[in-house]
Amino acid sequence: MTVVDLPAVPRVLIAEADPWSRDLLEQVLLHVRCDARLDLCADGRQALELLSEHPYDLVIADWELPGVDGLGLLRSVRQRRRNPVLPFILMSSRNDSASVREVLPLAPTAYLTKPLNMEGLTQRLQDLLLSAGQTVSCDVPALAPGMTLSTFLERRRELADGAPLLTDVQLAVKRSLNPNGLDLKLLEEEVRTDPQITAVLIAAANSASQHLGDTVQTVSQALHRLGTGQSMNLILGLALKRSANLSDPCLADYAERYWKLSLHTAEYGRTLARLLDLDQERCYCAGMLHRLGDLALLRCLQEWIQAGGALDKLEEVGEALAEFGAAYGSALRTRWRLPLELRELIAAVYQLGGGVYSREALVMNLAAQLARLTEHEGVEELAKSRTARLLKIGLPELMRLRKS
Structure with missing residues (x-):
């Protein structure tokens, strides 16, 4: 199939069992053709059903699919004898000569071994989906008529892509x-x-x-x-995802403050864990992740602005964070299936529930209290707190921590 045979808007099927690899393939493809219509699935049987229902312009499939594997999927596609031939990219962790010989008679458009070479994949997709010199630009979808900020944020809660990137x-x-x-x-x-x-x-x-x-x-x-x-x-x-970086100065300023609070909590957590001979890196990660929901919400607020929504920076941002920040964090941690033990440490940053607490949970609670102190506040009251007493951390240790 040549490039000129492609329709103005290509339809692509991505069949990949691992959700993170599937998401990565989606982002790379949309980076090449932001207007492409994508169908995503996690097993070969569903892929076969989709192939019987829709005419595709490209299939990207993993060999190690459950149900019907990617090789079986490719075999089924080739048996249909479509003219012109449907482009099919097969991916696999198998790079031995026997596997390659097994695939070649089915004439895949490309056989890519994992982990993927992103530059190579991008070039393949450009060759298949773009004419020479062609570029495609896509506008951010406009808001539905009558859409309110509260409704927008509620709908985005279960779909949010997470926090903006704070690293280049x-x-x-x-x-x-x-x-x-x-x-x-x-x-x-x-x-x-x-x-x-x-x-x-x-x-x-x-x-x-x-x-x-x-x-x-x-x-x-x-x-x-x-x-x-x-x-x-x-x-x-x-970095390929929409709104991966915050361009709005007000939202970026909010993100900087939440990031610094996360960083200080993480550092205090690691130092306290080292002092008490506990798992330093678990405590550090819990501190780093405890504001994930607030940061994700800021990213969604930027999406709202980009889609044409109005935003009172001084008032509505604070109200949105107060109303939705915790819910966004909870939804992300659940949807991404972060380990329960780590989620329990994150929860301890905010408050200690009833029952018996692990020493690491107490460490995170104390670390958060330290991180929230202003430069004019001392640690005397904190030394009297229940958390400090349970950890047997006294005023001298807290004063040294504050100065470090």
Whole structure:
């Protein structure tokens, strides 16, 4: 099939079981053709049903699909003898010669091994979906008539893409590269202070497709489970999403304040954990993630502005954060299936429930109280608090923490 055979608006089927890889493919494709009509599915049987219902211009499928695998899907497509041939990109973690020989008779348009080479994938998609020199621009969808901010935010709550990026991911990856490839330790240092990257890496490392034992609860654990290629792809993919970076100065200022509060809570949590011989990195991640909902809400407020909505920066932003911030955080942590143990530490940042508390939960509660102190407030009252007494952290230790 040549490029000129493509319709003005191509329809593409993406069949990928892992939700994070599926989302990454969606973002890369929309980056190339923002106007494309996409159908996404997680298993081969559903892909076959969609293929029988719609005429597609491109199929992207993973070999390791449940139900009917990607090779079976490709075989079914080729048996239909469509003219011209339907472009089909098959992906797999198999790079052995036997697998390649098995695929070649079915004539895939491309056989890509995982982790994907993002530049190579982008070039393939451009060749398939764009004419030479063609560019496609898409306007942000306008708001429905009569849409109110409250209704907009309520509808976006279960669909929000998370927090805006506070890290230049292109620069972070570039600085972590060396002649031998990506250095995960350097990459960790670059991205560990970004709440969105922290949450996505941990969520992706715990997805069903990984199924590799213990729960991942820190950035370091996530990077090592995902590996260099997948980690880099996920991080770079985040930058392709709409509103990944806040351009509105007022919203960016709010984000900066919430990020600093998250960072201070994380640092206090790590220092207290080290002092008490507890898991420092779990406490650090819990602190970094506790304002994820507020940051996600700010990103949605920017989407509201870009879609043509009006916003009183001084009043409505604060009201929206108060009304929706906590709900956005809860929805994201649940939808992304962040580990329960980590979510319990995040909850402890806000308050301690009834019953028995872990020492790490107490650490996070105390860390949050320290982070919220203004520069004019002392730690004397905090030293008398129930949390400090349970941890046996006295005034001298708190004063040293405050000065560090």
